[in-house]
Amino acid sequence: MKIRVAIAGYGNLGRGVEAAVTKAEDMELVALFTRRDPKSIVTRTDIPVYHMDEAEAHKDEIDVLVLCGGSANDLPTQTPAMAKYFNVIDSFDTHARIPEHFANVDKVCRENGTVGIISVGWDPGMFSLNRLMGQAILPDGHDYTFWGKGVSQGHSDAIRRIDGVVDARQYTIPVEEALTAVRNGENPELTTRQKHTRECFVVAEEGADKAAITEAIVTMPNYFADYDTTVHFISKEELDRDHAGIPHGGRVFRTGVTGFEGENKHVIEYSLKLDSNPEFTSSVLTAYARAAYRMAQKNDCGCKTVFDVAPALIHPASAEELRKNLL
Amino acid sequence: MKIRVAIAGYGNLGRGVEAAVTKAEDMELVALFTRRDPKSIVTRTDIPVYHMDEAEAHKDEIDVLVLCGGSANDLPTQTPAMAKYFNVIDSFDTHARIPEHFANVDKVCRENGTVGIISVGWDPGMFSLNRLMGQAILPDGHDYTFWGKGVSQGHSDAIRRIDGVVDARQYTIPVEEALTAVRNGENPELTTRQKHTRECFVVAEEGADKAAITEAIVTMPNYFADYDTTVHFISKEELDRDHAGIPHGGRVFRTGVTGFEGENKHVIEYSLKLDSNPEFTSSVLTAYARAAYRMAQKNDCGCKTVFDVAPALIHPASAEELRKNLL
Numbered sequence: 001m002k003i004r005v006a007i008a009g010y011g012n013l014g015r016g017v018e019a020a021v022t023k024a025e026d027m028e029l030v031a032l033f034t035r036r037d038p039k040s041i042v043t044r045t046d047i048p049v050y051h052m053d054e055a056e057a058h059k060d061e062i063d064v065l066v067l068c069g070g071s072a073n074d075l076p077t078q079t080p081a082m083a084k085y086f087n088v089i090d091s092f093d094t095h096a097r098i099p100e101h102f103a104n105v106d107k108v109c110r111e112n113g114t115v116g117i118i119s120v121g122w123d124p125g126m127f128s129l130n131r132l133m134g135q136a137i138l139p140d141g142h143d144y145t146f147w148g149k150g151v152s153q154g155h156s157d158a159i160r161r162i163d164g165v166v167d168a169r170q171y172t173i174p175v176e177e178a179l180t181a182v183r184n185g186e187n188p189e190l191t192t193r194q195k196h197t198r199e200c201f202v203v204a205e206e207g208a209d210k211a212a213i214t215e216a217i218v219t220m221p222n223y224f225a226d227y228d229t230t231v232h233f234i235s236k237e238e239l240d241r242d243h244a245g246i247p248h249g250g251r252v253f254r255t256g257v258t259g260f261e262g263e264n265k266h267v268i269e270y271s272l273k274l275d276s277n278p279e280f281t282s283s284v285l286t287a288y289a290r291a292a293y294r295m296a297q298k299n300d301c302g303c304k305t306v307f308d309v310a311p312a313l314i315h316p317a318s319a320e321e322l323r324k325n326l327l
Numbered sequence: 328m329k330i331r332v333a334i335a336g337y338g339n340l341g342r343g344v345e346a347a348v349t350k351a352e353d354m355e356l357v358a359l360f361t362r363r364d365p366k367s368i369v370t371r372t373d374i375p376v377y378h379m380d381e382a383e384a385h386k387d388e389i390d391v392l393v394l395c396g397g398s399a400n401d402l403p404t405q406t407p408a409m410a411k412y413f414n415v416i417d418s419f420d421t422h423a424r425i426p427e428h429f430a431n432v433d434k435v436c437r438e439n440g441t442v443g444i445i446s447v448g449w450d451p452g453m454f455s456l457n458r459l460m461g462q463a464i465l466p467d468g469h470d471y472t473f474w475g476k477g478v479s480q481g482h483s484d485a486i487r488r489i490d491g492v493v494d495a496r497q498y499t500i501p502v503e504e505a506l507t508a509v510r511n512g513e514n515p516e517l518t519t520r521q522k523h524t525r526e527c528f529v530v531a532e533e534g535a536d537k538a539a540i541t542e543a544i545v546t547m548p549n550y551f552a553d554y555d556t557t558v559h560f561i562s563k564e565e566l567d568r569d570h571a572g573i574p575h576g577g578r579v580f581r582t583g584v585t586g587f588e589g590e591n592k593h594v595i596e597y598s599l600k601l602d603s604n605p606e607f608t609s610s611v612l613t614a615y616a617r618a619a620y621r622m623a624q625k626n627d628c629g630c631k632t633v634f635d636v637a638p639a640l641i642h643p644a645s646a647e648e649l650r651k652n653l654l
Contacts, residue, residue, distance in 0.1 A: 315460075
């Protein structure tokens with residue numbers, strides 16, 4: 001019997017989960033929930049679409065619900081609400097609010113005997129896991145996280161809000177010299193500016209003051225002021241042709257020393273190069289949805305994160321096969 | 328109260344665990360067991376040394392025993408024997424015999440209510456974990472494992488057995504073109520020869536036939552015949568001066584595609600660059616010793632591998648701290 005998966009929300013992430021589940025032989029999609037008019041949704045696969053308000057009625061048909069909404073407005077309420085009926089999983093990524101979200105989901109899960117796994121993806125998610133394991137293995141050391149090259153949706157949006165801007169795409173780029181210094185085990189102390197640069201592709205209104213737009217971008221507090229930022233003005237056609245993708249990625253390093261004199265250096269580097277940020281996140285969500293189901297099957301309940309999930313639980317093969325083929 | 332750790336075997340690995348435990352604030356070393364005369368052992372720290380035969384008498388003083396013997400002759404018997412009295416952990420690395428070793432340890436652990444974690448280190452260990460997670464996240468993809476640049480003890484030993492050879496050191500080196508092709512998501516089919524080269528530094532007896540030694544090396548079945556191998560003859564002084572370290576490392580890749588048309592490529596790369604192969608393995612063992620203790624505290628028992636251990640269990644911080652600081 002396959003694991004019956006449902007999706008809540010049909011944006012980039014929801015579509016990514018739909019694609020990922022079709023590649024998982026042990027899973028099947030049984031429902032899509034939306035807050036829009038279900039009739040207005042055209043799905044890629046043959047999957048029943050229901051309004052979010054009808055979710056409870058399908059509680060016995062679903063093994064795990066993958067929440068694909070946004071961290072700002074959707075997940076803080078949706079994940080706990082749905083944990084009442086379902087094993088749930090989300091990609092909540094507002095780092096500062098994770099403890100609060102965890103507590104909210106945990107309470108509902110424990111009251112209802114469900115499993116919730118939150119903040120699953122690559123950061124938070126795979127990057128977090130590598131930070132944890134790096135620290136545990138090399139306690140005498142340093143952590144570094146670099147992002148990019150990749151599109152930052154938040155920074156792109158911030159540019160779009162400037163007067164005279166029609167559209168924009170912002171890339172976060174790690175500084176090569178900083179990567180090299182870390183990789184060489186030099187343990188550099190790096191400022192924000194020394195770690196990443198920002199590159200912006202901007203479509204301006206006809207006749208707009210480009211110098212003023214550039215100034216508004218590079219001096220923008222929080223978003224750009226602390227970085228070396230370059231701004232390129234291009235046409236809408238160029239933006240659509242050359243910058244339509246949503247690539248991202250990054251690297252987590254742990255560098256540290258061992259031996260009584262700290263005489264031996266070690267470098268652990270975990271790197272991701274992703275053509276599609278949302279589809280990779282969806283793929284991680286789908287793998288951990290399998291774990292949520294399996295943990296619930298063992299009568300576990302409560303809120304979990306990637307830190308609490310034994311890796312074998314995310315792989316479809318049996319424990320015997322994993323030991324034989326992958327250990 | 329600290330986790331009371333004991334070590335069995337005082338070679339490179341045992342000394343590495345001794346050093347690693349001194350860096351773990353939540354652990355203390357309480358015993359070292361040896362098959363040699365305990366009086367002959369000079370430890371680096373102030374740790375009581377006992378003969379291996381006395382181990383049972385100390386069962387109530389030890390929370391977890393780290394077995395630091397060899398995979399060929401020591402661990403297949405020692406780990407199950409010691410699992411009768413202790414929670415145990417080892418770095419058993421004969422991949423083909425892991426299922427058998429697992430079964431032997433599991434049986435004793437279950438009969439005695441102990442936890443055993445086997446095959447902990449980097450390969451098997453961290454590399455295995457990355458193979459598993461890569462497959463789970465990107466099921467439509469390819470795995471690649473590269474080793475080096477690093478010293479292969481087995482290959483160095485094989486050279487030393489050749490007539491006329493005084494000493495030798497062999498480095499396994501990944502082929503840069505192969506790494507680049509994998510990193511670019513080209514999914515190359517790679518032969519043994521295309522993945523790694525082998526470089527040998529050999530000290531020959533005076534008057535030895537160097538051409539014959541070279542021929543014996545490069546044509547040696549299993550060890551060298553399938554590789555492009557280079558041989559350098561150097562003096563014993565040069566070998567001791569320039570090749571005394573035991574560096575190693577390598578990379579595990581998972582490359583794969585997502586999307587309904589497989590239109591988006593992704594590359595996951597996990598890389599290790601280690602000055603000391605045994606000390607890094609010891610550091611992984613020490614982190615997972617913490618997990619063995621914690622699993623036993625929760626009344627878990629039986630044999631485990633890194634696949635079965637929730638990552639939070641290897642880090643000294645509390646679950647709350649981990650979520651707050653590392654997620």
